[in-house]
Amino acid sequence: MPHVLVTGGAGFIGANFVLEWLSHPEADGIVNVDKLTYAGNPASLASLENDPRHIFSRTDICDRQALDRLLAEWQPRAILHLAAETHVDRSIQGPADFVQTNLVGTFTLLEAARAYWSGLDAERQRGFRFVHVSTDEVFGSLGPEDPSFSETTPYAPNSPYSASKAGSDHLVRAYFHTYGLPVLTINCSNNYGPYHHPEKLIPLAITNALAGKPLPIYGDGLNVRDWLYVGDHCSAIRAVLARGRVGETYNVGGRNEMTNLQVVHRVCDLLDELEPKPQGSYRDQIIFVSDRPGHDRRYAVDTGKLERELGWMPAETFETGLRKTVRWYLDNPAWVRHAMSARYPSPKATQDAS
Template sequence: MILVTGGAGFIGSNFVLDWLACRDEPVVNLDLLTYAGNLGNLVSLRGDSRHVFVQGDVCDAALVRRLLVEYRPRAVVHLAAETHVDRSIQDAAAFVRTNVTGTYVLLEAVRDYWQALGATEREAFRFHHVSTDEVYGSLGPEDAPFTEHHPYQPNSPYSASKAASDHLVRAWHHTYGLPVVTTNCSNNYGPYHFPEKLIPLAIVNALAGKPLPVYGDGLNVRDWLYVKDHCAALRLVLERGRVGQTYNIGGWNEKTNLEIVRTICRLLDELRPDAAGPHERLITFVADRPGHDRRYAIDASKVERELGWRPAETFETGIRKTVQWYLDHPEWVAQVQSGAYRQWIATQYGRVGPA
């Protein structure tokens, strides 16, 4: 049995689905079901006794401790987090609460649980903390990609809160001996991605004939990682990663935001042509967000060298699969586009471009 936090979110639900597709080891899935947590992502697991879902908060120490005692997991995979940079700029408090306080509460509960285990179980136990490349800050155009030794230089409330959680995990290992591993990933994309991030927002808006908002000049660079490749890496690190180590996980796919949106437009022109014309006509440049990091890039050599992991998907294959998934799942898109979601998009981007 493993305990997964945030297992109804984008990466979390993909991880749970992939885990149970690869092995029979049960999962206890703790998720608060905030705006981005969606049990619809896990509908295929209804009736599957290997999946135990618990709606709850990682900041609820009593609940976390009860789950540990009741289910006795051999590992905790900590994915629960507030993740959207724009939301962190509008309301940093929620990010500090979930990402910092939630990680602290979880670490303390897990430490007590781990210390009470027998010697063999204690030796085998792992706490896997899932984090982001954004903790490293921003790179210049010619800078080498982030390695695990790059100094932390977070530039947004979101990345600062994740950096704080990384430091807590490191401290609980060095101070208390808790057997931890940490992974820092690049931008994920793929099925079940809540449509406020760049790729799903571009797909959903383009299909609806709405503006495709691109920040600034659109030349901000990100490294893109297909979510199922990320899940495969997480399983490997949990299984064979060295205790106390950090592993960067990236897709070796640096692309500008404008390249991404144009690629999505070309795929939709092919797969779902619009009688009104090419989808690129919808691209609309909007004011850049405050403190927008210019470039992220991950050097994933360590996880490749030590564990033999490399992404199975190129960006070209992964983005085609992603666009096709959204075309094939209009009911999922309709379900997540609640009134609260539409209000958030209007607040963040305003009324831009054609109606």
């Protein structure tokens, strides 16, 4: 059976991608490489326990010898690199882990991929792909009237997280131009959906609301993000892998610009409908807290290149995607409890939208 290797496949986007990929009976097998830090939740993959197409390896992407062994054993036709430390608040409190995973880890994976790819025959070399999944945060912050980020927007990262991702993007680009490694890069906007760790804005709002806790929002709540349903992101990754031009970057977004306050209001309104309180609205639990350092004001993503070249379009609106998300959290309290357990500690500040 042919295989693809996915890093970070027990994380939020990674788990959704693995589950979606293996929902197709004819799909290649997946070698799922994840270190299982606090955000790598094996419970997200429970439905694959008896699926022989899913090979899980608890491996750190900084472990070159382990990567070499996996590549030699499974001979993947592609590497999909989703492993990353992603929480901005955590990067402010402890940037070292972000540099290690996002920068050193990507370098180590690229070196392993280059050695593996160099040893393939000419036909398999032509078919091999290295897809690197990154973020729109590498482009910095937009003003209210600025045009959306395009693939040619200059990099201007403002947090240790986005700086570490920017560095990884540059390494991926360099390995294409220097060594010819067939890479593609995706810069995505804020994802939301099932299996999202409760430290992020939407699942935090859902879980805190249901627990009767405050719903904290940074600053004035008017920071703007473009929201992308994770299932749509997974379909974009598949499109880039299948049809993307080698060496190119593609922006992926949901065309759903919204302030953090608007997002939390919509979460509250859905909970008022689906799980109403005895009295009042969940909006009553909203509080405003001191803004975090270097908080980017606005992100917006131009997806025109992806749409024109690969025919990709999001299937979900924010309304349909958010309803699916809220419904999933209501229906999966055991997963939420596991994600919030002592084994998966939350940082001191948990109001991050990204």
